[in-house]
Amino acid sequence: MSTVQGRLRIAVQKSGRLAERSLDLVRDAGLRVVKGNNDLLYRIENYPIDLLRVRDDDIPTFVADGVCDLGIVGENVLDEVRNGGPNAEVVMPLGFGRCTLKIATPPGLDYAGPSSLQGLRIATSYPKILRRFLDEAGVDADIVTMRGAVEVAPRLKLAAAICDLVSTGATLEANGLMARETVLDSQAVLIKAPTPPEAGLQHLLDSIVERMAGVVSSQGAKYVMLNAPRAALDRITALLPGAGSPTVMPLSGRDDAVAVHAVCQEAVFWETLEKLKAEGASAILVLPIEKMM
Ligand code: ATP
Ligand code: ZN
Numbered sequence: 001m002s003t004v005q006g007r008l009r010i011a012v013q014k015s016g017r018l019a020e021r022s023l024d025l026v027r028d029a030g031l032r033v034v035k036g037n038n039d040l041l042y043r044i045e046n047y048p049i050d051l052l053r054v055r056d057d058d059i060p061t062f063v064a065d066g067v068c069d070l071g072i073v074g075e076n077v078l079d080e081v082r083n084g085g086p087n088a089e090v091v092m093p094l095g096f097g098r099c100t101l102k103i104a105t106p107p108g109l110d111y112a113g114p115s116s117l118q119g120l121r122i123a124t125s126y127p128k129i130l131r132r133f134l135d136e137a138g139v140d141a142d143i144v145t146m147r148g149a150v151e152v153a154p155r156l157k158l159a160a161a162i163c164d165l166v167s168t169g170a171t172l173e174a175n176g177l178m179a180r181e182t183v184l185d186s187q188a189v190l191i192k193a194p195t196p197p198e199a200g201l202q203h204l205l206d207s208i209v210e211r212m213a214g215v216v217s218s219q220g221a222k223y224v225m226l227n228a229p230r231a232a233l234d235r236i237t238a239l240l241p242g243a244g245s246p247t248v249m250p251l252s253g254r255d256d257a258v259a260v261h262a263v264c265q266e267a268v269f270w271e272t273l274e275k276l277k278a279e280g281a282s283a284i285l286v287l288p289i290e291k292m293m
Contacts, residue, residue, distance in 0.1 A: 005198070006048055006198070006200070006201070007048045007049060007050055007201075008047075008048065008049045008050070008069045008070070008197055008201050008204060008205055008208070009049070009050050009051075009052050009067070009068040009069055009070075010026065010049060010050070010051050010052065010068060010069065010070045010071065010072070010208075011051075011052045011054055011058075011059045011062045011063060011067075011068040011070070011071035011072070011073075012026070012051055012052070012053055012054075012059075012071070012072050013053070013054070013055070013056040013059070013072070013073070014039075014040075014053035014054055014055065016056060017097060018056060018072060018073070018074065018096075018097050018188055019053075021094075021096045021097065021188065022072040022188070023051075025072065025094065025212060025215060025216075026044075026051065028215040029208060029211040029212050029214075029215055030046075030211060031044045031046065031047060031049060031208070032044060032045040032046045033045075033051065039053065040052065040053055040054070041053070047204060047208075048201070048204070049204070049208070052067075052068055056073055056074065056077050057077055057081065059071040059072070059073040059077070059191075060073060060077060060078050060081040060082070060087070060088050060191065061081060063088035063191050063192065063193050064085065064086055064087050064088045064193070064194065065193075066193040066194070066195045068193065069192060069193050069197045069201070069205055070091075070190060070191065070192050070193075070205070070208070070209070071088065071190070071191045071192075072094065072188055072189075072190055072191075073188065073189065073191060074097050074099070074186050074187070074188055074189075075090075075093075075184070075186040075187060075188075075189055076099070076101055076126065076129070076165060076184060076186040078090070078189065078191065079128075079129055079184065079186075080126050080127075080128050080129055082128075086194040086195075087194065088191040088192065088193065088194065089191060089192050089193075089194060090189050090190070090191055091189070091190040091191060091192050091209055092189065092190050092212075092213060092216065093187050093188075093189050093216075094187065094188040094189060094190055094212075094216055095187065095188075095216055095219055096187065096188050097186070097187050097188035098167065098185075098186070098187045099165045099166060099167045099186050099187075100165070100166055100167070100182055100183075100184065100185050100186065101126060101129060101163060101164070101165055101166075101182070101183040101184040101186065102163070102164065102165075102166050102172075102179045102180070102181065102182055102183060103117070103122065103130075103133075103161055103162070103163045103179075103180050103181040103183060104151075104161065104162050104163075104164070104166075104172050104177040104178055104179045104180060105154070105160065105161040105162075105177065105178060105180055106154050106160075106176060106177060106178070107176070107177075107178045109160065109161070111178075111180050114133075114134070114137035114138075114139050114181060115137070115138075115139060117134070117139050117141045117161060118139050118140060118141065119140065119141065119142075120141050120142070120159075120160040120161055121141070121142040121143075121144055121158070121159040121160055121161075122141050122142065122143055122144070122159055122160070122161045122162065122163055123144045123145075123146050123150050123153035123154075123158055123159035123161075123162045123163070124143060124144075124145065124146070124150060124162060124163035124164065125145065125146060125147060125148065125150055125164070126163060126183075126184075127143045127145045129163075129183060129184055130143055130163045130183065131143060133163075133181075133183045133184075141161075144158065144159055146158075150162050150163075150164045151164055151171055151172065151175040151177065152175065154175075154177065155175065155176070161180075162177065163183060165186070166179065190209070190212060192205075192209070210293070211293075214291060214292045214293045215291075217265070217292055218289045218290070218291060218292035220265075220266065220267055221263060221264060221265050221266075221289045221292065222263075222264045222267075222268045222286050222287065222288065222289065223261070223262075223263055223264075223286075223287040223288075223289050224240060224243070224260075224261070224262050224263075224264050224268060224284070224285070224286050224287075225259065225260070225261050225283075225284070225285045225287070226259070226260050226276060226281045226282065226283060226284040226285070227251060227257050227258070227259055227260070227281065227282045227283045228257060228258055228259075228260050228279075228280065228281050229256060229257050229280040230255075230256055230257060230258055231256075231280075232279045232280045232281075233248065233258060233260070235279050236260065236276060236279050236280070236281050237260065237262070239272060239275050239276055239279065240260075240262045240264055240268075240272075240276075241264050241265070241266035241267070241268060241272060242264055242265030242266040243262040243263065243264050243265070244262075244263070244265075246260050246261060246262035247260070247261040247262070248260055249261070260281075263289065263292075268286050273286070
């Protein structure tokens with residue numbers, strides 16, 4: 001149950017890699033964010049909702065304990081903080097904050113798979129996830145937990161290997177390290193408390209979740225309209241990426257062609273338009289979708 005009577009609470013990262021995108025999602029779901037004097041709490045002006053702005057590491061616990069009803073956090077953090085008690089539930093992946101937890105070593109290390117890590121020291125900020133990976137691989141290694149700057153551990157001879165988050169691999173390269181194993185693929189997820197909010201707020205919570213789902217599924221989606229020769233209709237609809245069943249309508253005064261409207265769930269590239277045109281499609285329009293439900 002939410003601790004503030006009559007208001008929902010959503011936990012978001014205060015500053016860092018997820019902060020901006022989390023606020024965007026909240027705004028795109030129609031919540032008007034007002035920055036108050038209090039840096040910890042932003043109010044939502046048009047609904048009884050507060051945003052609690054905290055370190056990402058605290059978000060799973062706040063949501064698991066019901067201090068917050070919803071939260072936005074990386075799967076990596078959620079997984080690391082998970083414990084034996086009641087846990088926050090994952091509502092849906094959000095499609096941003098993508099990164100991978102990888103084991104990396106200096107290139108000089110003779111590496112032939114996880115067994116090469118046997119007996120080594122590995123530095124990480126994710127000791128629980130790493131321990132689980134090593135256990136599953138049947139490897140016994142020493143884990144040294146660091147809060148940050150994990151990538152410098154091999155150079156400082158603190159560890160022979162590291163297990164750290166990467167998105168492009170540039171940081172590993174800059175530190176002369178080579179990625180060896182993928183431990184976890186992660187992205188930001190929406191999580192909710194295991195206990196329902198107070199009675200009057202359940203409906204609001206459901207509607208926020210539904211709106212956020214709409215925002216996530218409309219990201220990158222496009223509305224495509226075109227005219228197609230009847231004879232090429234099957235080939236043309238097959239070219240529309242992630243379109244499901246498009247709407248096909250008659251064109252006034254023309255028996256040989258139809259209008260096709262489709263929601264494409266994936267990016268529509270110039271190459272796709274060129275292929276559509278080559279099949280005889282004309283008057284092709286690709287429009288952004290603002291909201292979807
Ligand atoms: P806080 O001060 O909130 O504890 P932090 O320093 O732990 O912040 P950030 O570096 O802001 O965390 O990263 C937040 C989350 O962003 C990560 O837990 C991860 O889910 C995601 N992320 C995406 N790309 C990367 C990356 N290249 N490196 C690290 N995290 C990334
Ligand atoms: Zn953190």
